[in-house]
Amino acid sequence: MLEVSHLTVQYGAIRGVDDISFSVKEGEIVTLIGANGAGKTSTLRAISGLNKTSPETSIKFMGQEISNQRAHNIVKMGLCHVPEGRRIFYDMTVSENLYMGAYTSSNSAQVKKNLERAYTLFPRLKEREHQLGGTLSGGEQQMLAIARALMTGGKMVLFDEPSMGLAPIIVRDIFSIIKELREEGVTILLVEQNANMALTIADRAYVMETGKITMSGDARDIKNDGNVKKAYLGA
Amino acid sequence: MQQIKKLFYRNGKSYFSYVMIPVLFLVLMAAFQLDLINTYWQTIILLSGINGIVAMSLNLINGITGQSCLGQAGFMSIGAYVSAMCTKLVFDGFMTSGFSSYLFFIISLLIGGAAASLIGLLIGIPSLRLRGDYLAIITLGFSEIIRVAWRVIPPAGRAMGLNTIPKLSTLPMVFISVVIVMLVLRNFTNSRFGRSCIAVRENELAGETMGINTTRIKVLAFVLSAFIAGVGGGLYAHMMTFINPDTFNQIKSTDMVLYLYAGGVGSFSSALLGATVFSFLPEVLRSLGEWRLVIYSLSLVLIMINRPKGIFGKHEFGFMRYGEPENIHMKAENSGILSSLFQKLAYRRRKAERAPAAGKGDQ
Numbered sequence: 001m002l003e004v005s006h007l008t009v010q011y012g013a014i015r016g017v018d019d020i021s022f023s024v025k026e027g028e029i030v031t032l033i034g035a036n037g038a039g040k041t042s043t044l045r046a047i048s049g050l051n052k053t054s055p056e057t058s059i060k061f062m063g064q065e066i067s068n069q070r071a072h073n074i075v076k077m078g079l080c081h082v083p084e085g086r087r088i089f090y091d092m093t094v095s096e097n098l099y100m101g102a103y104t105s106s107n108s109a110q111v112k113k114n115l116e117r118a119y120t121l122f123p124r125l126k127e128r129e130h131q132l133g134g135t136l137s138g139g140e141q142q143m144l145a146i147a148r149a150l151m152t153g154g155k156m157v158l159f160d161e162p163s164m165g166l167a168p169i170i171v172r173d174i175f176s177i178i179k180e181l182r183e184e185g186v187t188i189l190l191v192e193q194n195a196n197m198a199l200t201i202a203d204r205a206y207v208m209e210t211g212k213i214t215m216s217g218d219a220r221d222i223k224n225d226g227n228v229k230k231a232y233l234g235a
Numbered sequence: 236m237q238q239i240k241k242l243f244y245r246n247g248k249s250y251f252s253y254v255m256i257p258v259l260f261l262v263l264m265a266a267f268q269l270d271l272i273n274t275y276w277q278t279i280i281l282l283s284g285i286n287g288i289v290a291m292s293l294n295l296i297n298g299i300t301g302q303s304c305l306g307q308a309g310f311m312s313i314g315a316y317v318s319a320m321c322t323k324l325v326f327d328g329f330m331t332s333g334f335s336s337y338l339f340f341i342i343s344l345l346i347g348g349a350a351a352s353l354i355g356l357l358i359g360i361p362s363l364r365l366r367g368d369y370l371a372i373i374t375l376g377f378s379e380i381i382r383v384a385w386r387v388i389p390p391a392g393r394a395m396g397l398n399t400i401p402k403l404s405t406l407p408m409v410f411i412s413v414v415i416v417m418l419v420l421r422n423f424t425n426s427r428f429g430r431s432c433i434a435v436r437e438n439e440l441a442g443e444t445m446g447i448n449t450t451r452i453k454v455l456a457f458v459l460s461a462f463i464a465g466v467g468g469g470l471y472a473h474m475m476t477f478i479n480p481d482t483f484n485q486i487k488s489t490d491m492v493l494y495l496y497a498g499g500v501g502s503f504s505s506a507l508l509g510a511t512v513f514s515f516l517p518e519v520l521r522s523l524g525e526w527r528l529v530i531y532s533l534s535l536v537l538i539m540i541n542r543p544k545g546i547f548g549k550h551e552f553g554f555m556r557y558g559e560p561e562n563i564h565m566k567a568e569n570s571g572i573l574s575s576l577f578q579k580l581a582y583r584r585r586k587a588e589r590a591p592a593a594g595k596g597d598q
Contacts, residue, residue: 048444049443052445071443071444072443072446076446080444081444082444083441087444089433089434090437090438090440091433091436092434099430100430100434100442100445103431103434103445103447104445104446105429147446149444174560194513197544
C-alpha cells in the first residue's frame with residue numbers, strides 16, 4: 001500500500017533521514033521504533049508532505065507517486081496523519097474538531113457515518129461533544145486527534161507517538177483502539193518510543209538509528225532480539 | 236431589558252438584534268435629519284462606523300486567521316484613492332442626479348475594494364507562505380510604500396492629495412455598508428473557508444494534516460480583508476472630501492489594531508463596538524484639554540491589564556453569533572467586561588433575593 005524508497009530528509013547540512021526504504025502492505029500494522037532523534041517523525045512528516053524530501057526519494061501510495069505532492073492533496077488521496085503532540089484545535093468544540101477532519105469530504109452522508117463511527121470508537125468524546133478541545137485531558141485530546149484523523153475517511157493512518165505524555169492505562173486504551181482500527185481494514189504505520197507496546201500490536205517493525213534503518217522484520221522476532229532488548233526494552 | 240429581549244424569542248433563538256438594527260438606523264436617521272446632533276458629532280458617528288468596517292476587516296486576518304497584519308491603512312488608502320479618482324475623474328460626467336451619483340459611488344467603492352484586494356493578493360501570495368511574524372513586517376513596510384507611492388503619482392495629486400471629493404458617504408451609505416460587511420464576514424466565518432481559517436489560527440500543522448491548503452486559505456482571507464478595508468477607505472474619502480498620503484499613515488494602521496484588540500480580538504461585533512467606543516472616547520474627553528491623551532492612553536492600559544481579551548471579549552453579539560450555542564466553557568473563556576458585569580449583577584440579585592428568606596429562617 002505504501003512503498004517508500006531512498007527517502008532522504010535534509011535539514012541544512014544534516015541528514016535527518018538518510019536513504020531509507022521500507023514498505024507497508026494493506027491491512028498491516030507496521031511500527032517504526034528508535035531512540036530520540038533517530039528520524040522517525042521526520043520520516044512520517046516526509047510521507048505526508050509536511051517535510052521536503054530529496055529528489056531521489058520515491059514514495060508510492062496505492063501505486064501513485066506522492067513525494068512531490070503537497071500535504072493537503074495527500075490527505076485527499078486517503079493517507080492521514082495523527083501528528084505528534086496531538087495538535088487539536090483548542091478553541092473549537094469536540095464536534096467542530098471532528099468536522100474539521102471531514103474538511104476534504106463533500107459527501108454529508110459519509111461525514112455523518114464517519115462521525116458516528118468516531119463516537120462509537122470513542123464514547124468519551126460523545127460525552128464531551130460540546131466542550132472546547134483545550135479543556136480535554138491529555139488522553140481525551142489524543143483520542144480526539146485520532147478520531148479527527150479518521151474523519152478524513154483515510155485508508156491508511158500514520159500515527160506519530162500516540163502514547164506521548166499519557167498515563168499507562170490510557171496508553172493501553174489507545175493501543176487497543178489502534179488494533180480495532182486494523183480489524184476494520186485500516187492500514188497503520190506507527191511511530192513509537194514505547195517500543196514494547198508498539199512491538200506487541202505490530203505485525204512488522206523497522207528499527208531506526210540516526211537516520212538509517214538498522215533492522216527490520218517480524219515484530220515478534222524483533223521483540224526477542226538481544227540487541228533491541230538491550231537498547232530499547234530495558235531488559 | 237430582559238423582558239423586552241424575551242419578546243423576540245422564536246424557536247429558542249433571539250431575533251432582538253434583527254429588530255434593533257433597523258430601530259437604531261431610524262433613530263440615527265431621524266437625529267441626523269432633524270439636526271438633533273450637530274455636524275461635528277455626525278462626522279464622529281460616521282467615522283466610528285467606517286473605523287468599525289476596517290477594524291472588522293482586520294479581525295478577519297488577526298482574529299480569525301491568526302496572522303498579524305499591521306498595515307491596514309495601506310489597503311484603506313488604495314480604496315480611498317482609487318474610488319475617489321473614480322468619482323472625481325472617471326464617473327464625474329455621469330453623476331448628474333442623486334440616484335446616478337449614488338449608483339456610481341457604489342461602483343467606485345467596489346472598484347476601490349477590488350484594487351485593494353488585487354494589491355492584497357500580490358503581497359499576500361509571497362508573504363503568506365511564511366509563518367510567524369513576517370507578515371506583520373511586510374504589511375508594515377507595504378503601507379509605507381503605498382503612502383510614498385501616492386506622493387509621486389500625478390492623478391493622485393502627489394503630496395497635495397485629492398480634494399473636493401463629492402461628499403457621498405451619508406448615514407444610510409455608511410450604516411448599510413456596516414451591516415452588509417457584518418453579514419458577509421459572518422457568513423464567511425461560518426462557511427467551510429471560515430472554519431479552515433480558524434483551524435489555521437488554532438494549529439496550522441494540524442490544519443494541513445486535515446487536508447487544508449493553508450496558504451490558499453490565508454491568501455483568501457487576506458484578499459477579502461483587503462477588499463473590505465478598501466471599501467472602508469472609499470467611504471472615508473467620500474466622507475472627509477479630502478485625502479492626502481499622510482491621512483493613511485502608520486498611526487491609522489495602529490488605531491485599527493487598537494480598536495480591534497481593545498474591543499476584543501476574534502469577534503467581529505467586538506471589533507465594531509471597540510471601534511465605536513475608541514472613536515468616541517477622544518472626542519468625549521476633548522473638554523479635558525491636554526489631559527485628554529493621558530486619560531485615553533491610561534484607559535487603554537487599564538483595559539489591557541484588566542481585560543486582556545478586550546472590553547467586549549470574544550463574544551459575538553446578536554445575529555453575529557453562529558454555530559453552536561455558547562456553553563459554559565466558552566462563556567468563561569470569552570467573557571468581556573459587559574458580560575462579567577451582567578453576571579455580577581445577576582449574582583447580587585440572586586443573593587439579595589435569598590437574603591430576606593434566610594433572615595426569616597433565623598428568627
